[in-house]
Amino acid sequence: MIGDGLRLAVGTLTAFPVGAPRRVDASTARVAMLASPLAVLPIAVAAAAAGELARLVALPPLIVAALVVGTFALGSRGLHLDGLADTADGLTASYDRERALEIMRRGNTGPAGAATLVLILLLQTASLAAVLDRPWGLLGGVVLLVLARWALLVGCAAGIPAARPGGLGATVAGVVPQTAAAVGGLVAAGIASAVMALSGRPWWQGPAAVVLAAAVVIALIRRCSRRFGGITGDVLGAGIEVAATCLLIGAAAGR
Numbered sequence: 001m002i003g004d005g006l007r008l009a010v011g012t013l014t015a016f017p018v019g020a021p022r023r024v025d026a027s028t029a030r031v032a033m034l035a036s037p038l039a040v041l042p043i044a045v046a047a048a049a050a051g052e053l054a055r056l057v058a059l060p061p062l063i064v065a066a067l068v069v070g071t072f073a074l075g076s077r078g079l080h081l082d083g084l085a086d087t088a089d090g091l092t093a094s095y096d097r098e099r100a101l102e103i104m105r106r107g108n109t110g111p112a113g114a115a116t117l118v119l120i121l122l123l124q125t126a127s128l129a130a131v132l133d134r135p136w137g138l139l140g141g142v143v144l145l146v147l148a149r150w151a152l153l154v155g156c157a158a159g160i161p162a163a164r165p166g167g168l169g170a171t172v173a174g175v176v177p178q179t180a181a182a183v184g185g186l187v188a189a190g191i192a193s194a195v196m197a198l199s200g201r202p203w204w205q206g207p208a209a210v211v212l213a214a215a216v217v218i219a220l221i222r223r224c225s226r227r228f229g230g231i232t233g234d235v236l237g238a239g240i241e242v243a244a245t246c247l248l249i250g251a252a253a254g255r
Contacts, residue, residue, distance in 0.1 A: 005031020009039035012168065013149070015077045016042060030175040033156045034184075036149040043075030044146050051138045065128035068138070069121065072145055083237020084120060085113030087224065090234070097229055101164060104234050120245050127248035134199040143195050144251055147210075148244035150188045151217045153181040155239045160221060161230035168233030185214055192247070201254060209250025213243040 004021035009032040011018045021028055032039075047068045054064040073081055090104040092112040103110075109117070131141045153176050162173035192206030217239045224235045 002031055004028045006035055006039070008032040009035045013039050013076060013079070014043055015075055024171060026175050029156075029172045033152050033172055033176050034180065036152045037146050040072075040075070040146055040149055043072055044142050046075060047071035047145070048138060048142045051132075051142070055132075055138070061129040061132045062125065064132055064138075065125045065141070068128060068141060068145075069124050080237035080240045081117060081121075082107065083234035084241045085109045085117050086234040087220075087232075087238035088116035089113040091223065091227060095227075097227065101228055101232070104228075104232060120241055123245050124241075124248055127245070127252040130252035131199070131248065134201070136195075136198045140195040140199050140251065141248065143191065144209075144247040145244050147188045147191060148213070148240050148247055150184050151213070151239035151243035152176075152236055153184040154214065154217050155221055155231055155236045157181045160225060163224075163228040163230035163232045163235075169231045169236065172236070173231055185210060192251075196251065199251075201251075205250065205254065209247050212250050213246035216246050217243050 004023055005028045007018045007021045008024060008028055010016055011020070012032065013036055050071045051064050051068045054067050059067075086104040086107060086109075089108075089110040089112050090100040093103045093110070094100050128141045131137045131144075134140070152172075156172045156174065156176045157178050158174050158176065159178070160174055162170040164170065189207040189210040192210050193203045194206070196206040197203045220239055220242055221231065221235070224231060224238075228235070
């Protein structure tokens with residue numbers, strides 16, 4: 001079960017080739033969601049290496065930040081950004097549930113999706129550039145981007161249904177106990193606190209950033225649940241990108 005869950009997490013959340021799980025059920029999906037931050041550690045290492053190399057050749061912080069954000073996007077095959085765009089298109093396209101889901105299923109990026117992608121990537125890159133100017137800023141920014149995967153625990157918490165019977169959303173919907181999601185939030189807050197302290201910022205700024213991310217992700221999940229009837233894989237991807245943006249903005253605040 002653990003091995004299948006890890007393979008599902010790596011195969012779903014990253015571009016790294018792994019063998020297919022022998023069995024995919026609720027237990028496997030639960031392990032995959034709980035292990036999601038660990039699954040992206042290879043991407044984090046690659047992003048940190050790209051950022052450090054860019055700094056060694058004296059590139060400006062904004063370009064370094066863009067390379068780090070781009071490495072995370074490339075390492076996940078752009079899956080979460082695609083989910084963000086599809087979710088934005090679905091939420092703005094129609095109040096009819098079936099039509100909105102059909103638009104999301106097509107995968108064609110409309111005006112709302114394109115505008116959302118541009119805004120989110122700008123916010124992530126600019127915020128990360130500010131974080132990079134601090135001691136251990138590259139390490140801290142990469143860690144925060146990994147912590148954003150905690151949004152999957154929120155989106156897959158027990159009680160949140162799937163919007164449709166097929167797809168990733170149906171596989172992982174409701175598989176994470178609410179207590180596990182809460183504990184994951186506390187762990188994320190603790191790690192974020194250490195990141196802030198390491199960079200010379202007040203320790204409480206880390207938990208505050210996690211609270212901000214949690215509030216926005218929960219609001220997104222509730223909105224999508226009302227409009228679509230539950231979550232989809234696209235909604236989960238959108239949650240990760242929204243969480244990453246909030247964490248970086250929270251970390252960038254202050255002088």
